[in-house]
Amino acid sequence: MDACTSKPATRRPILPQRDPERTRGAILAAATAEFSAKGLDGARVDEIAHRSGVNKRMIYHYFGDKEGLYLAALEASYAAIRTAELGLRLSDLDPIDGMRTLVRFTWDYFIAHPEFLSLLGTENLHRAANLKKLHRIRELHSPLIGMLSDLVARGVKQKVFRKAVDPMQLYISIAALGFFYLSNRHTLSTIFGQDLNAPAALSERGDHIVEVVLGYLRA
Amino acid sequence: MDACTSKPATRRPILPQRDPERTRGAILAAATAEFSAKGLDGARVDEIAHRSGVNKRMIYHYFGDKEGLYLAALEASYAAIRTAELGLRLSDLDPIDGMRTLVRFTWDYFIAHPEFLSLLGTENLHRAANLKKLHRIRELHSPLIGMLSDLVARGVKQKVFRKAVDPMQLYISIAALGFFYLSNRHTLSTIFGQDLNAPAALSERGDHIVEVVLGYLRA
Amino acid sequence: MDACTSKPATRRPILPQRDPERTRGAILAAATAEFSAKGLDGARVDEIAHRSGVNKRMIYHYFGDKEGLYLAALEASYAAIRTAELGLRLSDLDPIDGMRTLVRFTWDYFIAHPEFLSLLGTENLHRAANLKKLHRIRELHSPLIGMLSDLVARGVKQKVFRKAVDPMQLYISIAALGFFYLSNRHTLSTIFGQDLNAPAALSERGDHIVEVVLGYLRA
Amino acid sequence: MDACTSKPATRRPILPQRDPERTRGAILAAATAEFSAKGLDGARVDEIAHRSGVNKRMIYHYFGDKEGLYLAALEASYAAIRTAELGLRLSDLDPIDGMRTLVRFTWDYFIAHPEFLSLLGTENLHRAANLKKLHRIRELHSPLIGMLSDLVARGVKQKVFRKAVDPMQLYISIAALGFFYLSNRHTLSTIFGQDLNAPAALSERGDHIVEVVLGYLRA
DNA sequence: CATGAATGAGATTTCATTCAT
DNA sequence: TATGAATGAAATCTCATTCAT
Numbered sequence: 001m002d003a004c005t006s007k008p009a010t011r012r013p014i015l016p017q018r019d020p021e022r023t024r025g026a027i028l029a030a031a032t033a034e035f036s037a038k039g040l041d042g043a044r045v046d047e048i049a050h051r052s053g054v055n056k057r058m059i060y061h062y063f064g065d066k067e068g069l070y071l072a073a074l075e076a077s078y079a080a081i082r083t084a085e086l087g088l089r090l091s092d093l094d095p096i097d098g099m100r101t102l103v104r105f106t107w108d109y110f111i112a113h114p115e116f117l118s119l120l121g122t123e124n125l126h127r128a129a130n131l132k133k134l135h136r137i138r139e140l141h142s143p144l145i146g147m148l149s150d151l152v153a154r155g156v157k158q159k160v161f162r163k164a165v166d167p168m169q170l171y172i173s174i175a176a177l178g179f180f181y182l183s184n185r186h187t188l189s190t191i192f193g194q195d196l197n198a199p200a201a202l203s204e205r206g207d208h209i210v211e212v213v214l215g216y217l218r219a
Numbered sequence: 220m221d222a223c224t225s226k227p228a229t230r231r232p233i234l235p236q237r238d239p240e241r242t243r244g245a246i247l248a249a250a251t252a253e254f255s256a257k258g259l260d261g262a263r264v265d266e267i268a269h270r271s272g273v274n275k276r277m278i279y280h281y282f283g284d285k286e287g288l289y290l291a292a293l294e295a296s297y298a299a300i301r302t303a304e305l306g307l308r309l310s311d312l313d314p315i316d317g318m319r320t321l322v323r324f325t326w327d328y329f330i331a332h333p334e335f336l337s338l339l340g341t342e343n344l345h346r347a348a349n350l351k352k353l354h355r356i357r358e359l360h361s362p363l364i365g366m367l368s369d370l371v372a373r374g375v376k377q378k379v380f381r382k383a384v385d386p387m388q389l390y391i392s393i394a395a396l397g398f399f400y401l402s403n404r405h406t407l408s409t410i411f412g413q414d415l416n417a418p419a420a421l422s423e424r425g426d427h428i429v430e431v432v433l434g435y436l437r438a
Numbered sequence: 439m440d441a442c443t444s445k446p447a448t449r450r451p452i453l454p455q456r457d458p459e460r461t462r463g464a465i466l467a468a469a470t471a472e473f474s475a476k477g478l479d480g481a482r483v484d485e486i487a488h489r490s491g492v493n494k495r496m497i498y499h500y501f502g503d504k505e506g507l508y509l510a511a512l513e514a515s516y517a518a519i520r521t522a523e524l525g526l527r528l529s530d531l532d533p534i535d536g537m538r539t540l541v542r543f544t545w546d547y548f549i550a551h552p553e554f555l556s557l558l559g560t561e562n563l564h565r566a567a568n569l570k571k572l573h574r575i576r577e578l579h580s581p582l583i584g585m586l587s588d589l590v591a592r593g594v595k596q597k598v599f600r601k602a603v604d605p606m607q608l609y610i611s612i613a614a615l616g617f618f619y620l621s622n623r624h625t626l627s628t629i630f631g632q633d634l635n636a637p638a639a640l641s642e643r644g645d646h647i648v649e650v651v652l653g654y655l656r657a
Numbered sequence: 658m659d660a661c662t663s664k665p666a667t668r669r670p671i672l673p674q675r676d677p678e679r680t681r682g683a684i685l686a687a688a689t690a691e692f693s694a695k696g697l698d699g700a701r702v703d704e705i706a707h708r709s710g711v712n713k714r715m716i717y718h719y720f721g722d723k724e725g726l727y728l729a730a731l732e733a734s735y736a737a738i739r740t741a742e743l744g745l746r747l748s749d750l751d752p753i754d755g756m757r758t759l760v761r762f763t764w765d766y767f768i769a770h771p772e773f774l775s776l777l778g779t780e781n782l783h784r785a786a787n788l789k790k791l792h793r794i795r796e797l798h799s800p801l802i803g804m805l806s807d808l809v810a811r812g813v814k815q816k817v818f819r820k821a822v823d824p825m826q827l828y829i830s831i832a833a834l835g836f837f838y839l840s841n842r843h844t845l846s847t848i849f850g851q852d853l854n855a856p857a858a859l860s861e862r863g864d865h866i867v868e869v870v871l872g873y874l875r876a
Numbered sequence: 877c878a879t880g881a882a883t884g885a886g887a888t889t890t891c892a893t894t895c896a897t
Numbered sequence: 898t899a900t901g902a903a904t905g906a907a908a909t910c911t912c913a914t915t916c917a918t
Contacts, residue, residue: 023877023878038260039258039260039341039344041257041258041260041261042258042259042260042344044913045912045913045914046912046913054878055877055878055879055880056879056880056914057877057878057879057880057914057915057916058877058878058879060913060914060915061877061878065913065914066912066913066914118344120403120406121343121344121402122344123406124402124403124405124406125257125258125261125337125340125341127405128405128406128408128409131405131406131409131410132409137409140409140410142410162434168411169423172399172407172424173427175399176395176396176398176399177392177395177396179395179399179403180391180398180399181391181395183340183343184339184343184398185343186342186345186347186350187339187342187343187347187350188391189347190347190350190359191350191356191359191360192360192387204385204388205391208385208388208392209392211435212435213435215381215435215437216430216431216432216434216435217434237896237897237903238902239902242903263886263887264887264889265886265887265888274902274903274904274905275889275904275905276889276890276891276904276905277903279890280902284889285888285889456880456882456917456918457881458881461881461882476698477696477698477699477782478699479695479696479698480696480697482908482909483908483909483910484907484908492882493881493882493883493884494883494909494910495882495883495884495912496881496882498909498910498911499881503909504909504910556782558841558844559778559781559782559840561844562840562842562843562844563695563696563699563775563778563779565843566844566846569843569844569847569848575847575848578847578848579848579849580848600872604861604865606849607862607865610837610838610845610862611834611866613837614833614836614837615830615833615834617837617841618829618832618833618836618837619829619833621778621781622781622836623781624780624784624785624788625780625781625785625788626829628785628789628794628797629788629794629798629799630825642823643829646826646830650830650873653819653873653874653875654869654872655872656872677898680898680899702892702893703891703892711899712898712899712900712901713893713900713901714893714895714898714899714900714901715898715899715900717893718898718899722892722893723891
């Protein structure tokens with residue numbers, strides 16, 4: 001009786017929580033944190049729901065299943081770094097400064113985005129099984145390769161860089177010098193008895209990486 | 220009587236069914252493979268029991284629990300590389316040859332022991348939580364650091380190496396250049412559309428790493 | 439529309455399948471029976487799930503683990519007897535009748551609630567380890583102590599009770615005379631070759647207990 | 658070869674450990690402690706083997722299985738108290754002193770043998786299922802019943818005790834007043850916020866029990 | 877779109893008991 | 898008699914996913 005006569009009065013608030021974009025984003029952020037912290041198998045769907053403040057059912061609504069959610073987080077992380085990389089403007093710089101900028105950028109990005117390193121580690125543990133499912137896989141190709149090619153070519157022409165440098169190998173090496181240090185900082189710190197994560201240690205490592213790359217490249 | 224007439228050489232059964240050493244070893248080998256393939260959370264105790272051909276109960280008898288087994292596998296992997304490293308004899312070589320040998324050794328070891336890379340990745344995902352529990356943690360410190368110090372010092376003295384090279388940073392870089400390539404070969408191969416795991420690709424990468432290190436170090 | 443035309447009285451299903459209160463209660467009832475029958479270690483979570491007709495998973499959802507469930511059952515049993523005790527009205531009765539009523543109440547409650555005796559036995563086997571974890575432990579204190587104090591004081595004043603009676607000792611003795619007989623009825627019956635659980639035997643024991651208490655107390 | 662030529666030299670020590678009586682006794686003692694501390698279901702065969710310093714296989718050799726071992730421990734505990742009870746000499750004492758002696762004896766025995774209380778508790782949890790299997794069950798009948806009958810009869814004759822006292826009920830009550838206090842001392846201490854196990858508390862309880870029994874019995 | 881109770885399959889771990897030596 | 902490694906059954910607990918509302 002009362003339920004029928006007083007419709008508006010008993011309504012819930014004007015549904016502020018119905019915001020699909022916001023819900024999806026909250027889930028993705030929580031999932032990125034959880035997968036990054038615990039890996040694909042260690043991550044808990046319940047925990048992601050809890051962290052995001054979203055009902056568990058919504059996860060399945062938006063992402064299908066746990067794997068789909070993981071894949072979305074992985075893709076978003078790749079998209080983010082590619083987008084950031086596209087912001088690099090190296091053509092105005094001389095080869096050495098350009099290279100230094102590129103190396104620094106990569107290092108700084110890795111420091112700022114530990115979740116990207118972790119998700120990559122997880123994905124490689126699974127032999128890139130999930131990554132291969134991505135449709136727009138070509139878009140994952142880094143624009144840095146092209147930038148590196150250009151820088152190297154200019155450097156060789158100006159005789160400041162050595163010849164016969166493979167841009168892909170160089171790209172991998174630049175990533176490697178930062179990635180390994182950061183992704184393995186916990187075991188390395190334990191073994192060396194030093195905190196490799198301290199600001200001073202990170203700064204020192206950044207300088208070292210630049211020196212290695214430029215030292216190797218010098219003509 | 221019979222104990223004396225039978226030949227001593229044939230006394231012991233060829234496959235003793237009660238051989239703790241053998242059982243423990245079989246479990247550890249299977250565990251290393253399983254943890255390496257699937258990580259700590261993804262690994263299945265049942266699968267390890269099945270692979271090793273021993274009763275699941277024995278795993279708990281010898282290693283306490285899943286984590287204890289993982290830790291034993293991790294420790295054994297560390298012990299193996301440290302033992303291999305100790306076999307390196309670089310003092311007879313000139314600094315450049317010595318450095319080349321050390322870099323090659325590291326690269327070859329990583330290729331031959333993908334399980335070590337994977338276990339390290341898993342351990343870092345867990346922020347070295349398990350590694351810190353190891354008692355003899357100091358023994359995990361690589362003898363390569365000392366060898367590198369010596370090589371660098373000799374190279375500087377002979378004016379073939381640059382000055383002010385931090386052996387620890389160099390050690391990390393040498394490891395990084397190989398480790399990252401190998402541990403990330405699946406995602407990298409997917410993105411580049413090339414098989415970075417092919418023998419030719421591995422060979423090429425090995426040469427590149429040597430060049431980067433020696434190129435950086437040259438005076 | 440349809441919501442308004444259908445009769446409100448019949449809206450709610452007679453047996454709602456999603457009823458947390460009901461589920462929790464069913465688990466607790468089954469757990470009390472199982473723990474009471476077999477002790478903490480002998481009880482089986484599977485059996486509790488089966489008896490209560492709920493999914494095993496729900497037990498962990500509502501009570502955390504087996505121990506948490508046991509603790510909840512123990513606490514509920516204590517709460518039940520304390521609630522029942524609070525219903526006793528002895529102030530209108532003369533000391534002797536009041537004492538008789540109190541003793542009878544205790545005996546009758548023990549007969550009606552064998553699960554309480556059994557849970558206490560189990561808890562004592564574990565040296566009250568679980569009971570100590572309860573937050574509201576003070577609420578477990580029996581109101582009977584106060585009632586006994588009052589009865590004894592009145593009885594002494596009226597010179598029908600002996601002096602120097604410690605209410606706590608008396609409370610323990612009243613409980614003991616019933617508790618021991620009932621909790622040990624199986625071994626006692628076996629040894630005496632009599633069924634101490636027969637109605638006549640229980641009745642006789644009740645009379646005996648009253649006589650012991652009043653006989654002891656008489657001035 | 659050497660194994661055949663040098664027999665005595667390679668023999669094990671002159672087998673001091675081959676002492677069936679000793680082995681059996683060690684197992685029984687450890688079992689009594691373990692079953693008493695953890696109940697039938699909570700007790701661990703491994704732990705008993707460890708505590709007794711005897712190989713696990715021996716337990717099965719001597720006692721058949723876990724239940725057989727438990728039963729042997731239970732029987733031994735009963736035998737011990739019956740033997741102790743037989744040492745009581747009350748016929749020289751007047752009824753009141755005899756009763757006091759008997760009550761004290763029971764109380765003191767319970768204090769000295771907590772394992773007996775615990776085993777009885779466990780056995781009652783299992784509804785005396787194991788006790789019923791004992792062959793010489795009649796021998797478990799306490800000689801105290803006869804002694805009580807005699808004391809009560811003498812007391813009635815001397816007009817110091819009340820009439821119509823059932824010796825079995827009295828026996829149960831005497832046991833109850835001590836047993837319940839001791840077996841439930843952990844929960845009672847927790848609830849009352851007092852240490853009922855302290856020497857002073859035990860002494861006080863002993864006095865109380867004597868007073869209750871003699872107070873009840875007085876003519 | 878949203879909730880959170882409910883589920884079933886499967887994970888880790890435990891334990892009394894037996895077997896090979 | 899004695900040893901302790903080995904076993905299989907069963908226990909507790911977990912988790913991604915679905916269902917009723």
